[in-house]
Amino acid sequence: MAGLTIKNLKKSFGTNTVIQDISFDVSDGAFCILLGPSGCGKTTILRIIAGLEEHDEGEIFMGNKEVGNLSPKERDVAMVFQSYALYPHMNVYENMAFSLKVRNLSKDEIDSKVREAARLLDIEDFLDRKPKKLSGGQRQRVAIGRAIVRSPQLFLFDEPLSNLDARLRSTMRVELAKLHQQLGTTIVYVTHDQIEAMTLGDKIILLDKGIIQQVGTPQELYERPSNLFVATFIGSPQINLIEGSLLSNEGRMFFKSGGLTIDLGPRTVLEKYSGNTVILGIRPESLTPGNGPIVGSLEIIEHIGSENILYVATDIGRIIAKAPPDFQGRAGEGISLALRTTDIHLFYKGIRIAVGVLS
Amino acid sequence: MKPSKLLFYGIIFIIIFLSLLPFIWFVHTSLKTEGEVTAIPPKLVPSGSLNFYRSAITDYNLLHYVRNSVIVAGATTCVTLFISVFAAYALARLRLKYKGLIMGSLLLVSMFPQISIAGPVWKILQALGWLNSYQGLIIPYVTLTLPLGVWILTSFFNELPKELEDAARIDGCTRIQALYKIVIPLAAPGVFTAAILVFIYAWNEFFFALLIMTQQKFQTLPIGIALFQGQYTLPWGEIAAASTVATVPLVVVVFLFQKRIVSGLSAGAIKG
Ligand SMILES: Nc1ncnc2c1ncn2[C@@H]1O[C@H](COP(=O)(O)OP(=O)(O)OP(=O)(O)O)[C@@H](O)[C@H]1O
Ligand SMILES: [Mg+2]
Numbered sequence: 001m002a003g004l005t006i007k008n009l010k011k012s013f014g015t016n017t018v019i020q021d022i023s024f025d026v027s028d029g030a031f032c033i034l035l036g037p038s039g040c041g042k043t044t045i046l047r048i049i050a051g052l053e054e055h056d057e058g059e060i061f062m063g064n065k066e067v068g069n070l071s072p073k074e075r076d077v078a079m080v081f082q083s084y085a086l087y088p089h090m091n092v093y094e095n096m097a098f099s100l101k102v103r104n105l106s107k108d109e110i111d112s113k114v115r116e117a118a119r120l121l122d123i124e125d126f127l128d129r130k131p132k133k134l135s136g137g138q139r140q141r142v143a144i145g146r147a148i149v150r151s152p153q154l155f156l157f158d159e160p161l162s163n164l165d166a167r168l169r170s171t172m173r174v175e176l177a178k179l180h181q182q183l184g185t186t187i188v189y190v191t192h193d194q195i196e197a198m199t200l201g202d203k204i205i206l207l208d209k210g211i212i213q214q215v216g217t218p219q220e221l222y223e224r225p226s227n228l229f230v231a232t233f234i235g236s237p238q239i240n241l242i243e244g245s246l247l248s249n250e251g252r253m254f255f256k257s258g259g260l261t262i263d264l265g266p267r268t269v270l271e272k273y274s275g276n277t278v279i280l281g282i283r284p285e286s287l288t289p290g291n292g293p294i295v296g297s298l299e300i301i302e303h304i305g306s307e308n309i310l311y312v313a314t315d316i317g318r319i320i321a322k323a324p325p326d327f328q329g330r331a332g333e334g335i336s337l338a339l340r341t342t343d344i345h346l347f348y349k350g351i352r353i354a355v356g357v358l359s
Numbered sequence: 360m361k362p363s364k365l366l367f368y369g370i371i372f373i374i375i376f377l378s379l380l381p382f383i384w385f386v387h388t389s390l391k392t393e394g395e396v397t398a399i400p401p402k403l404v405p406s407g408s409l410n411f412y413r414s415a416i417t418d419y420n421l422l423h424y425v426r427n428s429v430i431v432a433g434a435t436t437c438v439t440l441f442i443s444v445f446a447a448y449a450l451a452r453l454r455l456k457y458k459g460l461i462m463g464s465l466l467l468v469s470m471f472p473q474i475s476i477a478g479p480v481w482k483i484l485q486a487l488g489w490l491n492s493y494q495g496l497i498i499p500y501v502t503l504t505l506p507l508g509v510w511i512l513t514s515f516f517n518e519l520p521k522e523l524e525d526a527a528r529i530d531g532c533t534r535i536q537a538l539y540k541i542v543i544p545l546a547a548p549g550v551f552t553a554a555i556l557v558f559i560y561a562w563n564e565f566f567f568a569l570l571i572m573t574q575q576k577f578q579t580l581p582i583g584i585a586l587f588q589g590q591y592t593l594p595w596g597e598i599a600a601a602s603t604v605a606t607v608p609l610v611v612v613v614f615l616f617q618k619r620i621v622s623g624l625s626a627g628a629i630k631g
Contacts, residue, residue: 052525072528079529085522089544099530102540146530 002063002153003028003186004049009058011044018044019055020210026188026203031180034190035197036207037233042190043082045207046156049188051075062153078147079156082163084139086131086146092118093127096145103150117149120179137168144176148183157189161196173199194234198222206230228350231281237309237320239281239345244316246346248274255280255346258316262293264341273348281345284309287321289329292338294319298331312337382606389599396595411596412604415587419594420575421601424583428605430493431568431579432561435500439557440550442501443508448538450509451516452524462513469506473566481570491574499567504557511556515549516542548619555616559609580605 004026011019018041026032034042047053049060051072060068067075078099086095093114100110118124121141131139140160147155160176161169177200180187191197197204198218206213206221206229213233214226225231231239244257248271253264255278262280264270287294289310296314308323312335321337329335346353388396389412390405415421450458480499481490489495519542527537543550565581572578578586584601587594 047525050525050529052528071533072525073531073533077529079526081522081526083520083522085520085526087523087526087541087545098527102531102536146526 002065003030004032004154004188005059005061006045006049007059007061009045009048009060010056011041011048011053012056018210019048022058022207022210022212024205024212024215026186029184029186030202031177031187031189031200033197033201033204034188034207035194035201035204035233036192036213038192040207041210042192042207043158046079046158046188046190049154050077050079050156075154076152077154077156078150078152080143080147080158080160082158082160084131084143084163086139086142088131091128091130092123092134092142092145095131095142096149099146099150113149114145117145120148120182121145121175136163136165137172140164140172144179148179151183152185155185155187155189157187159191159193160189161191162193169196176200194236198234206233208233224352225281225345226352228279228281228347231345231347231352235283237284239283240287240319242280242282242316242319243277244280245275245277246270246273255344260293260314260316262339262341262344264344270346270353273346273353276348278353279347281347282339283343284320284322286340286343287319287337289321289323289327289335290338292336294337294339296335296337298329298333298335301327301329301331310335385599385602387599388595389603391596393596411600414594415597415600415604419587419597419601420583421597421604423575424578424580424601425604427493427577427583428562428580431496431500432558434493434497435504435561436554436558438497438501439504439508440554443505443512443553444538444543444550446505446509447512447516448542450513452521462510465506465509469503473503477566477570480567484571490571491577493577495571496568496577496579499571500561500564503567504560507560508553508557511553512546512549515546519545551616551619555613562605562609 006025007023009019009022010017022045024032034045036042044053048055051067051070051074055068058068059066062075062077087098090098096114096117097110100113105113114127115124118127121144123138123141123145126134126138131142134142140163143160161172164172173196180200189196189200201218203215204218204221205215208229214221214230216224221230221234225234228241232241242257242260244255244260247254247256251266253267253270253274255262255264257280294312294314294316296312296319298310299313299318300311302309302311303325305325307325308327310321310323310327310329312319312321319337323329387405390407390409391402392406392408392410395402395405449455450461455461484490484495484499487495489498523541523545524534524537527541528534532540563581564579565585568579568582569585572582575583575586580601584598584605587598587601
């Protein structure tokens with residue numbers, strides 16, 4: 001096992017720069033998530049780490065060893081592909097045994113390793129089936145089985161759950177977390193699904209257009225998004241953004257947008273932005289029906305069981321809020337929303353303003 | 360059966376019968392006796408004598424020609440396939456410039472009429488001292504069949520997901536290992552189709568064989584059969600027997616692997 005360190009990685013395909021300049025590290029045994037929208041370069045980074053793709057500049061360390069010029073074979077990483085890429089002409093057993101055979105392990109050794117992995121993943125019953133005759137979830141487990149049989153230095157997962165239905169996805173999420181606890185191997189896991197990212201990761205690296213937007217724990221990304229991209233990407237339903245200006249009045253700061261004024265209290269750190277246009281972000285979960293500054297009329301109510309999601313039309317645009325399951329309002333009614341000022345995010349020119357006491 | 364169906368099957372039967380007629384005819388003739396060949400009216404059911412086979416082998420050296428044909432066609436198939444696999448793999452997988460141009464010129468080369476290259480080929484072989492040698496025929500055959508092999512295999516390799524090879528390389532294979540452990544087994548119908556077509560070409564080829572092999576020692580089956588005919592004799596029976604011997608192995612092989620070849624031909628046809 002080993003940690004992973006990436007330094008100043010750059011990669012272009014022709015004139016299309018896909019990875020701009022990326023550095024991060026993953027400590028030994030961590031579960032690290034590469035998160036980002038489609039096309040931001042996640043797969044490319046994984047392929048570079050695996051040695052399937054050459055990088056233009058930068059260094060890749062596994063443990064203390066620079067592996068940038070080694071072949072995939074020498075790097076000893078295992079990868080689960082988005083499409084699973086199971087060998088169609090081999091049965092499940094042979095698929096899992098393949099990497100061990102290539103390494104010339106003895107028959108007995110191969111057999112015990114394959115069977116152990118099969119037991120761990122609960123795929124013992126169809127070891128002699130061809131991939132064609134497996135369901136999506138079974139294939140997915142075989143693909144993971146193929147990766148874990150040889151206890152590699154590092155696991156690379158490329159959106160392994162994206163082909164599964166919602167229920168299977170949530171059970172597999174739990175399975176993966178359990179597997180990681182059992183094996184303790186470092187994992188780099190690519191996804192564009194923020195729920196996967198938030199639930200599985202120790203550490204999330206959020207990418208956009210080949211640039212790292214923020215690195216942190218799931219909680220950090222959620223509670224302290226460093227810019228507007230992170231704020232809107234993390235959280236569902238999306239964070240509410242309201243454009244307005246900051247004013248200071250007798251030592252107190254106010255956010256003002258149209259008819260809405262929010263009292264931010266005495267915040268000296270914000271005084272230098274006084275008079276500037278800023279964007280205020282507030283998550284739906286921090287807005288609830290009650291006595292507050294935001295007023296409008298209820299457009300739509302979504303009942304999703306554990307809570308209600310409210311779409312409220314106001315003169316500053318549509319605002320999304322959450323209400324407890326016993327909420328009684330009906331569409332068309334007027335409503336006012338209370339907000340927790342401690343959960344407010346302020347962005348100036350797209351970047352989060354260090355608001356200190358705010359959170 | 361409806362009349363339209365009847366007509367349909369009737370036409371199919373006629374077409375199949377007409378295309379098989381020469382084959383049926385010479386198999387039929389080869390089983391006659393000397394007297395039956397020229398008998399008038401012709402006998403519909405031959406007596407089933409194997410005399411002509413015996414004399415084709417003993418008097419006309421049939422097995423010698425078969426041996427030469429097996430050597431030339433077999434070697435051509437092996438060499439062409441070997442080169443085609445690598446060339447096609449490179450064309451299908453590597454980021455090459457001018458890929459279309461390369462594929463196009465391969466196609467173009469394969470369309471040259473044989474007569475236009477006969478002179479140069481002969482000159483080159485003469486300079487090399489390879490007239491009347493196995494390699495003297497194998498090398499031109501390889502050149503002529505390579506475009507076919509490369510085209511068929513490229514279209515097959517193109518259809519295999521690239522991630523399978525990536526997975527193999529992650530699993531510890533070198534590129535070459537990934538090629539022969541994963542890619543070639545999966546492209547087996549394509550490899551087989553190419554092999555059969557190349558073999559048939561080399562087995563049947565007449566023009567270059569006649570030009571290059573002037574000594575009996577190296578002549579292949581088509582030339583051998585053509586030369587059965589003496590100045591004053593036309594041994595119909597032996598020619599028919601030899602033709603049967605030349606055809607039957609191909610027919611058997613194609614029948615045995617019919618399913619694979621059909622899937623091979625159509626896969627190439629639809630997506631190539
Ligand atoms: N072999 C290639 N040649 C040229 N461009 C490529 C190649 N591979 C990827 N790209 C480009 O690089 C960019 C990033 O691709 P990549 O596959 O890494 O995205 P991704 O983040 O994995 O997206 P997704 O979530 O859709 O899988 C894309 O714009 C893609 O078009
Ligand atoms: Mg991807």
